[in-house]
């Protein structure tokens with residue numbers, strides 16, 4: 151078994167895997183994220199929904215520790231990101247549309263490289279890479295340079311790469327955006343499996359049906375603030391909407407009419 155402490159340690163249910171308090175980010179004068187708070191428990195999938203420019207990517211990048219916050223607090227598995235960035239990075243897997251693999255290396259070589267960065271012992275790393283190749287059905291292309299792979303194959307290799315160190319928390323920014331329906335379904339099944347393993351997953355998407363299918367909890371982000379939150383069912387019930395798209399549009403319209411946009 152690899153990284154036993156990370157896999158087996160059951161998170162205290164009273165201590166969420168992701169805990170965000172009064173988080174803000176400003177770019178110069180512009181407030182991209184405004185004092186938001188939320189948490190995610192072990193085994194929970196939380197979706198970040200919102201129109202273009204709502205602040206989703208900024209929020210996810212702050213949580214992944216690749217951008218500094220302007221104010222607030224982020225804890226991942228009990229570690230404060232401002233004080234324990236290394237411990238946080240050991241526990242998260244972050245993937246966005248911009249994340250690139252080394253294109254001249256094969257998926258196997260990419261996984262090896264990132265595993266070494268995470269300081270996994272070589273024998274364990276080798277075993278883990280083979281596990282991932284099997285799990286993501288990459289046998290036929292694991293040895294080919296990434297630049298010769300299709301988008302779907304690249305995305306599988308990308309996901310496998312962020313799982314090398316068996317993270318407890320996954321932070322995923324629009325990972326199904328360029329995928330066909332089969333590859334998207336593959337990714338969604340994979341997220342469900344990770345949830346069952348006890349992983350906490352925070353992800354953004356513009357695809358409402360995906361959020362409806364996957365999420366235990368949804369944060370509706372608008373102009374850097376949380377407009378509403380709840381389970382997909384709660385959000386639909388509140389707006390008497392037939393689906394999440396309707397519920398989302400209803401909320402934005404409602405707040406605009408009230409003049410109380412964040």
Ligand SMILES: Nc1ncnc2c1ncn2[C@@H]1O[C@H](COP(=O)(O)OP(=O)(O)OP(=O)(O)O)[C@@H](O)[C@H]1O
Nearest residue numbers: 177180181182200201202203204205206207208209
């Ligand atoms: N580096 C930056 N400098 C200045 N403003 C930025 C920067 N990055 C993002 N912004 C602004 O912050 C706001 C939030 O951007 P962000 O990318 O977080 O939104 P998003 O919800 O992910 O949007 P999309 O769905 O289009 O990806 C936008 O108005 C954007 O223009």
